[in-house]
Amino acid sequence: MARVVVVGAGLAGLCSALALADFGHDVTVVESGPAPGGQLRYGPQPFTLPAVLRDLFRKTGRPLERELDLVPADPAARWVFADGAEVAVPNASPSGTRRALDDAFGAGAGAQWDAVVAHGDRAWRELRPLVLGHTGAKAPRHPQTLRDVAASLREPHLRAALESYATRYGADPATAPAALTVLPYLEQTFGVWTADVARLVEVLAGRGAERGATFRYDAAAGAPVHDGKRVTGVTLAGGATVDADAVVWTAPPGDLADDRRRPFRRRRDDAAPATAVRADPTQAPELRFPAGGGPAISWYDAAGGHVHGTAAGRVTAIFRRPGNVTRIRGLYLAGAGAHPGPGIALVAQSAAIVADDIGRS
Ligand SMILES: Cc1cc2nc3c(=O)[nH]c(=O)nc-3n(C[C@H](O)[C@H](O)[C@H](O)COP(=O)(O)OP(=O)(O)OC[C@H]3O[C@@H](n4cnc5c(N)ncnc54)[C@H](O)[C@@H]3O)c2cc1C
Numbered sequence: 001m002a003r004v005v006v007v008g009a010g011l012a013g014l015c016s017a018l019a020l021a022d023f024g025h026d027v028t029v030v031e032s033g034p035a036p037g038g039q040l041r042y043g044p045q046p047f048t049l050p051a052v053l054r055d056l057f058r059k060t061g062r063p064l065e066r067e068l069d070l071v072p073a074d075p076a077a078r079w080v081f082a083d084g085a086e087v088a089v090p091n092a093s094p095s096g097t098r099r100a101l102d103d104a105f106g107a108g109a110g111a112q113w114d115a116v117v118a119h120g121d122r123a124w125r126e127l128r129p130l131v132l133g134h135t136g137a138k139a140p141r142h143p144q145t146l147r148d149v150a151a152s153l154r155e156p157h158l159r160a161a162l163e164s165y166a167t168r169y170g171a172d173p174a175t176a177p178a179a180l181t182v183l184p185y186l187e188q189t190f191g192v193w194t195a196d197v198a199r200l201v202e203v204l205a206g207r208g209a210e211r212g213a214t215f216r217y218d219a220a221a222g223a224p225v226h227d228g229k230r231v232t233g234v235t236l237a238g239g240a241t242v243d244a245d246a247v248v249w250t251a252p253p254g255d256l257a258d259d260r261r262r263p264f265r266r267r268r269d270d271a272a273p274a275t276a277v278r279a280d281p282t283q284a285p286e287l288r289f290p291a292g293g294g295p296a297i298s299w300y301d302a303a304g305g306h307v308h309g310t311a312a313g314r315v316t317a318i319f320r321r322p323g324n325v326t327r328i329r330g331l332y333l334a335g336a337g338a339h340p341g342p343g344i345a346l347v348a349q350s351a352a353i354v355a356d357d358i359g360r361s
Helices: 011-022 038-042 051-060 094-105 109-132 146-151 156-167 178-190 197-210 344-358
Strands: 003-007 026-030 077-081 086-089 214-216 221-226 231-236 241-243 246-249 286-289 331-333
Touching: 003 011, 003 231, 011 026, 011 038, 011 051, 011 197, 011 246, 011 344, 038 197, 051 344, 077 156, 086 094, 094 109, 094 156, 109 156, 109 178, 109 344, 146 156, 146 178, 156 178, 197 214, 221 246, 231 246, 246 344, 331 344
Parallel strands: 003 026, 003 246, 026 214, 077 286, 246 331
Antiparallel strands: 077 086, 221 231, 231 241
8 A cells, every 4th residue: 555645636636536545545635725626616617528537436436427417518519709600519419510510601611610520530549549548658740730720621610610629728729739629529529518516526525535535625735755766755835744655746737847856847838828818618618709710718817827737839739748657756747737638538537547557555
């Protein structure tokens, strides 16, 4: 049995703590705030790839559907444009989407969007091992940007809709990777789901505690303690140290980059992208496209820039996130700022990668 300290009780911390306690480790979660949840406290957040959460629930007790309702978003999204055009995009229905786009923008618009989804399908086949597995996996790099793909669309509304897959995350379509087409592909293929996220937090924290994890709130971690080779614990803001054989750091990893013996290099694209806009993301999935197809919605601003950690703004961003396994033995990174990235499914996946690497006690 290893002593594991998990820093942060957001989704990544809760999933890591549950999986590792279930593996038989002695898990302590230290959370700077007074309660669990982190960014999930912003309310309903539609997500795709529900299999990641289902897998964690199935492996650690009762299946997800027995604990809370996963409700398919209907429609998957509502696109509202400044010129009055509006489309309700059906959930997980390629033929329904084709029909809705043809009805809104004329015959052939659906086929144009099909080409985007087909691009996303090819991108997903290349990226899947990287996204779902360890950062060591290699995926080919393409110089194409999302704008390049958007430029191939004749229908201007569709161009704006596609570019919103960058702008809603505070990224610039002119530098964001073309592989962001995986997002419409994943939405159409695996569906868009909503859940009572407060209940999700409650169940994860409750099940983690049942498996023996200890939760310490109002306990901010200062830094991991290590000798440059292996981690030995975490200092708390008050100066005390909690000893550990493994530390799962789910707070923004930028905090670690200030350590002179930092476990990974600060990335050039850590800086906030310039296109971030303020919006009320709790209203998602409705998306509004302002005149000119500029930024529509961004999670970025709402959480003081911590939603995405390392920015998704550059073509190579997906290859440049800090990995889950660091060069300090026993020090792991999970959460929105680490591989494979932000959002409910990817953050839960980062926790699964870390738990699998630490393994059973
Ligand atoms: C407004 C908004 C809308 C969103 N909409 C969607 C959506 O529609 N679909 C979707 O999939 N995702 C959405 N997301 C993103 C998703 O919520 C996040 O990617 C995910 O919840 C991040 O989880 P996390 O555990 O990585 O980070 P966080 O939730 O940020 O958790 C980190 C935790 O660490 C704690 N902490 C920080 N520093 C320390 C420290 N030094 N010591 C101890 N604890 C510390 C924090 O208090 C926090 O509780 C949205 C996010 C926001 C903010």
